[in-house]
Amino acid sequence: MSFTLATWNINSVRLREPLVCQLLEAEGPDVLCLQECKSPVDKIPMERFRELGYQHIVARGQKGYNGVAILSKLPLEDAGDRDFAQLGHARHVAARLENGVTIHNFYVPAGGDKPDREINEKFGQKLDYLTEMRDWFHSERPEKAILVGDLNIAPREDDVWDHKKLLKIVSHTPVEVEHLGEAQEAGAWVDVTRADIPEGNLYSWWSYRSPDWNAADKGRRLDHVWATPDISNAAHGSRILREARGWEKPSDHVPVFATFDL
Template sequence: MPFTLATWNINSVRLREDLVLRFLRDAGPDVLCLQECKSPVDRIPREAFTALGYPHMVARGQKGYNGVAILSKLPMEEAGAEDFAGLGHARHIAGRLENGVTIHNHYVPAGGDKPDRAINDKFGQKLDYLTDMRDAFHKAAPQRAILVGDLNIAPREDDVWDHKKLLKVVSHTPVEVEHLAQVQDAGGWVDVTRQDIPEGRLYSWWSYRSPDWDAADKGRRLDHVWATGDIATAAHSSRVLRHVRGWEGPSDHAPVLATFDL
C-alpha cells in the first residue's frame, strides 16, 4: 500500500487553517503530521480536514503553545503519547496504520538562545528530551516505524547555510548533533530525506527575522523524516516544498514529504 507522508511545523493550526487546507488540496498527502499546533485538541478545525478527506486524527494539544497532530486519509488508531523529559508538554503523538506501520510525530524543544544548560533551562530540557528518546529506543527497539517532526536540530554541515557561523548557535551545536545521533542510532533510524537527497544544501526552516528569506536563503533543515531499517528501503521521492514558505502569512517551516511503498 503506497502512501505519502508529510511533516510540517504549522505554527498555529487555527491561525493557519487555510494554509493547511490549501496544502492538503495541492499536495494531497495521505498522512500529514503537524507540530506546534498551539491549540487544545477540541479546538483543532477537524471538521474542515474531514471534509477534505482526512477523517482520522490523533493529537495532543495545549492552549497557546506546543501541540502535535496526525491527520490521515487512511484508517489510523492512536498508538500512544510520551511525555519525554517529564515536561508536561504536548510534544509527541503516535498513530498506527492498518498495515502495522507506526508513525511517531515529535516536536522537540527548541532549546532557547544560549547553548548552555547551566544558564539556560530550555537548553537542558532539549537535551533531556533527546536523552529520554534515546533511552526509550534502547529499551524497546522500534520496528516498522516512521519518526517525523520538527526535531529542532540541523545535524549535517550542509543542513545549514553556514556551518562555521552556526556551530555555537542552538540547533547546530556539536552537543545537540551528538544527542540526535544517539537517538538515531538507538532506534536504528534511517534519515529518509538524506537517503533520497544525499548531497547538497537542504533547508526546511527560514527565520521570520530575515526581511527577504528567499533571497538571503539562510536556512536550516530542522524537520525530518526517519524510518526503521526494516522499511527504510521502501521510502522514496523525498522533497521539501520550499515554495510553501512563501505563501501569505506562512509558517517559518516548509513541509517535508516522502512516499513509502508498503
C-alpha cells in the first residue's frame, strides 16, 4: 500500500475552503491533515471535501481558534485525542488507517511574542505542552505511527532564514528546540522531511508582515512530518508546496508532503 500524506496549517478552513479544494484537486493527497481550522466540527465544509473523494474525516474543533482535522480518501477510524497541558484546546487528533498506521495530527501552541514564561503565559503553555508530549511518548512508545502538524518550532539552523537573528525569537529559541528535541527523542521519531532533504534551507511559513514574502524569503520550517523507526524507511518523496503561499488569500503556511510505501 502506497499513500501520500500532506499537512497544512490552513488558518481557517471555512475562509480558505477554496484553497483546500484547490489542493485536493491539483495534488490529490490520500490524506490531508489540517491545523488551525478555527471551526466547530459541524461547521467544517465536509460536504465539499466528500464530493472530491475525501469520504473519511476525523476532526476536533472549537469556535474561532485552534482545531485539527484529518481528511482521507482511505478508510480510517477515530483513534482519539489528548489535551496536552490541560489547555482545553482542540490541538490533537489521531486516526488509524486499515493497515494499522496511526496518524497523529498536532497543532502545538505558538507561544506568544516573548520567550520568557515568567512574563508570557503562552510561552509557558507551549513548553508544558511539549513536555507532556515527551512524557506521553516515553510512556506509550509509539509504533507504526506518523506524526504531522504545525509544531511551531523550526529546530535546525537551516530551518530559518537567519539562525543568529532568530535565536531570541519565539519558534527558534534554544529552549524550544530542546523541548521539541526531547519529545522527538522520547518517541524515537524520525524527521521524514529532513531524512529526504538533508541539506539546505527549507521553509513552510512566511509571515504576513512581509510585503514581498517570496523575494525577502524570510521563512521558517514550522510544519513537520515524523514517523516511527519501524516505518520511517518506507517514506520518500518529501516536498514543500512553496507556491501555495502565493495563492489568492493564502494561509501563511504551505503544505508539506511525504509518501509512504507500506
